[in-house]
Amino acid sequence: GAGVSQTPSNKVTEKGKYVELRCDPISGHTALYWYRQSLGQGPEFLIYFQGTGAADDSGLPNDRFFAVRPEGSVSTLKIQRTERGDSAVYLCASSTRPDNEQFFGPGTRLTVL
């Protein structure tokens, strides 16, 4: 079956612009996670959804970052007033339950010029 998909695969934007990154989890997976991976580092937790609600958003770095999952499937990570330091690969993962294996998407590489 289809795995986790993320679009776009690459996004180049200018400092100060707004971007949206999309994640399509595996069908039926109720848990969804966003991570940020900087060059040479491991993934860093941003936010976790259980169904439609953000159960833990403690990893979001500041209020420029926001994520939604209105129907409990697709999720969008939104970044306002992008900064060069936001450049990274943004990974999405989903699982059937929080304590089950997380399946990762290929990520969106965001470059802020």
Next chain:
Amino acid sequence: GQQLNQSPQSMFIQEGEDVSMNCTSSSIFNTWLWYKQEPGEGPVLLIALYKAGELTSNGRLTAQFGITRKDSFLNISASIPSDVGIYFCAGRRSEDFNKFYFGSGTKLNVKP
């Protein structure tokens, strides 16, 4: 934030050699995971460990959950060229079980 120290940072080995890498934490974890990531892809789970002292194998890979619950080890035996990639440890604490904390990775290079 939570720090996971993963070592070595990188390894250059000959095909057929065995490999060991480890991860240590300042906190007690109740779950340890090992992932492999290849260029342009997300991490893929290799082994999951849920109990202190647990030793689990997946083919040529063997991982252990340290007795102190603050460390874990991954061994790869008889390495082959397709083992090339970045290996990450990840751990989860009971007090914030929604989060996995990742190490900074071990980059493995295998020379045929």
